[in-house]
Amino acid sequence: MIYKFLVGSEESENFKLEIKIDSEDTFMRLRNTILDASGYSKEQMDSFYICDDDWHKEKEVTVMDMGSDSDEDVWIMDDTPLDELLDEEGQKLKFVFDYMTERYFYMVLKETIPGKSLHDPLCTRKEGKAPKETTDYEEPAKPVAKIPDATIEDLGEEFYGDESFNEDELGDLDEYDGGDDGLNA
Template sequence: MLFRIKLISDEVENFLREYLIEDDATFLDLNRVILTSCGYPDDQITSFYLCDEEWERKKQVTREDMSLDRGASYEEDIYVMETTRLNELIEEEDQKLEYVFDPFAERVFYLDVVEIVPAQHIGEPQVVRSIGKAPTQIEDLSAIDMPPKGAGVGVDEGLDDDFYGSESYNSDEFDPEGFEVSEDGR
C-alpha cells in the first residue's frame, strides 16, 4: 500500500508538497523526503506529531530517543523515526500530522494523509507535487532584538540607592533588645 501525503505551511502562501510513500516505510524515510523536497539540511532534531481531527497533538515520533533512563517505564510510548513504520501509527485516510522542522521556534508543517492507494509498490518515496518555495528552516536568531554585549540585561544599576526606603532609616530608632536571643532559644 501507498500513502499519499499532502504537506502545507501556515507561513507561506502557495506552498505545497505531496508525497507518495510506502506504508511500511519509516518515519525517518518520510523525514528525509520532506527535508530534501524543501531544500533543508538534515541537521536538526525534527519530530512528527500524530494529531486528531482538531489538530490536537496525540503521539510524538522523535528523531532520537531523548529519554535519560532507557530502562524506565513510561506512561507514554516513545516512538523513534528510525524504527517506527508509518503503518504502525497511520491507519486511515485523513490522518493529520504535524512535522516540527524548526525545533528552536516550534515551527511546523501540517500533513494530511489524503489517500491510501492499495496494492502498489514504488520503492523510494516520491515527491509527486511541488508548489512554491519552502519557508526558511531556521529563523535568523540575529534578527531578534538583543541588548549589546556587556549590557546589564534587566539590572537596575541604581537599585540600591533607595532600597526598601533605606533613606528613612534612623539608627537612633533601632532597638537592639528586640533582637536579643535568650539562653533557652526563645
C-alpha cells in the same frame, strides 16, 4: 499500500508538497523526502506528531530517543513503519522542522492506495517556495536603560507586600492539578 500525503505551511501559503510513500516504509524515509523536497538540512532535530482532528498533538515520533523517563511509548523514526501509527485517510500530522521555535509543516494522509507498493518515496508535486529552515536570531540588540542600584532599605516595607496578607486567600495549593495550561496543545 501506498500513502499519499499533502504537506503545507502556514508561513508560506503557496508552498505545497505531495509525497507518495509505501505504507510499510519508515517515518525516517518520509522525513528525508520532505527535507529533500524543501531544500532543508538533515542535521536538525525534528519530530512528527500524530494529531487529532483539531490538530492537537497526540503521539510523537522522534529522530532519536531523548531519554524520556515517562511511561509513554517512545517512537523513533528509523524504527517505526508508517502503518504502525497511520491507518486511515484524513489523519493529520505535524512535522516540526524547527524545534527551537516550534515551526512545522502540517500534513494530511490524503489517500491510501491498496494493492500497490513503492520501493522509494517520491515527491510527486511541489508548489511554491518552502519557508526559511531556521529563524534568524541575529537581530540588533536594543539598548537597555540603566537601572539604578537599590538597597533593601531603599525598597521599604511595601516591597515585601501588604501587612494584611492572608495565606488562606491562596487556597489549598496541594489540590492544584495543573488544569488546562495550554502546554499540551
